Amino acid sequence: MFTLMGGIAMFLYGMDLMGKALEQTAGSKLQGILSKMTASPVRGLLLGMVITAVIQSSGATTVMAVGFVNSGLMELHQAIGVIMGANIGTTVTGWLLSLSGLEGDSFAIQMLNPNAWAPILGFIGIFLYMLGKDKDRRSGVGKIMVGFSVLMAGMNTMSTAMSPLADEPWFMDLFLSFKNPVLGVLAGAVLTAVLQSSSASVGILQALTSTGAVTYAAAVPIIMGQNIGTCVTALISSVGANKNARRAAMVHLYFNIIGVTLFLAIFYGANLLLDFAFVNETVTAWGIAVVHSIFNLTATAVLLPFANGLEKLAIPVSYTHLRAH
Numbered sequence: 001m002f003t004l005m006g007g008i009a010m011f012l013y014g015m016d017l018m019g020k021a022l023e024q025t026a027g028s029k030l031q032g033i034l035s036k037m038t039a040s041p042v043r044g045l046l047l048g049m050v051i052t053a054v055i056q057s058s059g060a061t062t063v064m065a066v067g068f069v070n071s072g073l074m075e076l077h078q079a080i081g082v083i084m085g086a087n088i089g090t091t092v093t094g095w096l097l098s099l100s101g102l103e104g105d106s107f108a109i110q111m112l113n114p115n116a117w118a119p120i121l122g123f124i125g126i127f128l129y130m131l132g133k134d135k136d137r138r139s140g141v142g143k144i145m146v147g148f149s150v151l152m153a154g155m156n157t158m159s160t161a162m163s164p165l166a167d168e169p170w171f172m173d174l175f176l177s178f179k180n181p182v183l184g185v186l187a188g189a190v191l192t193a194v195l196q197s198s199s200a201s202v203g204i205l206q207a208l209t210s211t212g213a214v215t216y217a218a219a220v221p222i223i224m225g226q227n228i229g230t231c232v233t234a235l236i237s238s239v240g241a242n243k244n245a246r247r248a249a250m251v252h253l254y255f256n257i258i259g260v261t262l263f264l265a266i267f268y269g270a271n272l273l274l275d276f277a278f279v280n281e282t283v284t285a286w287g288i289a290v291v292h293s294i295f296n297l298t299a300t301a302v303l304l305p306f307a308n309g310l311e312k313l314a315i316p317v318s319y320t321h322l323r324a325h
Contacts, residue, residue, distance in 0.1 A: 003161035008204065011154030015093075015200050018147025022055045025140035041307045044081025045088075045300065052089025058198060059233035061086040062252055066238050070245035076314075079248045080307045083234075084255060087227070087296045093199040094289035097155060097206050122149025151203075158207035165211045178218035181264055188225020198230035202292055206285040216291070219283045220267060223291050224260040231256055247314040254313055259299030 052061045065082045068074035074082075125145025132139030165171040178184040192201040205222060208214050231253040238249035271279060283291075303310065 001161075004158060007154050007157030007159075007161055007207070009154070010150050010157060011203060011207075012195065012197075012200055014147045014149070014151030014154055015197065015203070016147075018144050018151060019055060019057045019060065021140050021143035021147055025137060025144065041077070041081035041084075041304060044078055045085040045304065048082035048085025049089040050085075051082075052086040053092040058086040058090035058230060059196060061089065062234040062249075063237040066234055066241065066245050066248045069248045070238075070241040076244045076247055076251070077307065077311055080251050080255075080310060081304070083248070083252045084300045084304060084307075087255070088293075088300055090199055090230075091289065091293040091296055094202045094206065094292050097203050098284075098286040098289040118149045118152035121145045122153075125149060155203060155207055158204065159210040162208055162211050165213065171211065171213055175213045175215070175218045178222060179215070181221040181224075181268065184218060184221025185225035185228065185260065185264075188222035188227075189229035190225075192226045192229025193232040196233050198226045201226045201229065202288060206288045209283055209285050209288065212282050214283050215280050216283050216287065217279045219288060220291055221264065223288065223295065224264060226292075227256045227295065228253075228260055247311075250314040251310050254310055255299070255303055259295070259303060262302065263295050263298060 048061055048065070051064075052058050055061065062083055065074065065079040065086075069076055069079050122145060125142045125148075128138050128142030129146060130142075132142055178187060188201065188205075191204070192198050195201050195204075202223070205214070205219065205226075231249070234249040234252045238246045270276070
């Protein structure tokens, strides 16, 4: 348990350090681009996707968009595309972490595995950080490299700590209960809301796959819940902002709730008819990344044409009750 807690601490610290350093190094340029290049929902979508992939945080991109709407630099309809793009961009972290499961004797495959080069990256990064001045580019790049190295070390520590749980009946029973879609969605939403990062909660779920207890039946609803839980960051940032900024945060929430509802309805409906063989199979870190990506790509493809509908849905929302809390 102590090793697990230490692994989670390292993982979250590494992700936070890397994300903040990326924002610090490229943030001002990204903000300028974000405020100018959102003329159409598709361009906004691509921009949100790229920025989130760079700074490794959909929450940061969404909060940035909410802030621009609040300051009048961006219209509500422009922010919708950026928010949808942020959901796709956040899947990059999951794919990067899934590479740690690559196995093979060839040099090329070994070099694709982040565990092979993360320690060297951290070693180089700490020198760049120590040699650079505070807040200059060299120091920022050093922090990014150290942050990634710490993140991977935390991921490995979590996996090592969780491996013995594969033989514990209570742990297996716990994940069997998450096959209930409602419980799975709630668990994913609460974990992500507490961590304030869907990337972090997806990473923890990927580390849990080392136990062999996580099946697709349990993972799918948890991943859906993680996409809803990530909306908390934008909702918190919109408290005290103007009406349009609050509506932008609500668009993020509506997008994920509608997307999750449609995805789960189609998934369980198709499973009822076709009886998917993979549902009860053990999921891998790579499988988590695939499900996360398929959901966000599908939800965006379905809901992007209805961006105006999402905007109209958010307009009547009142935040009186939120302010009261």
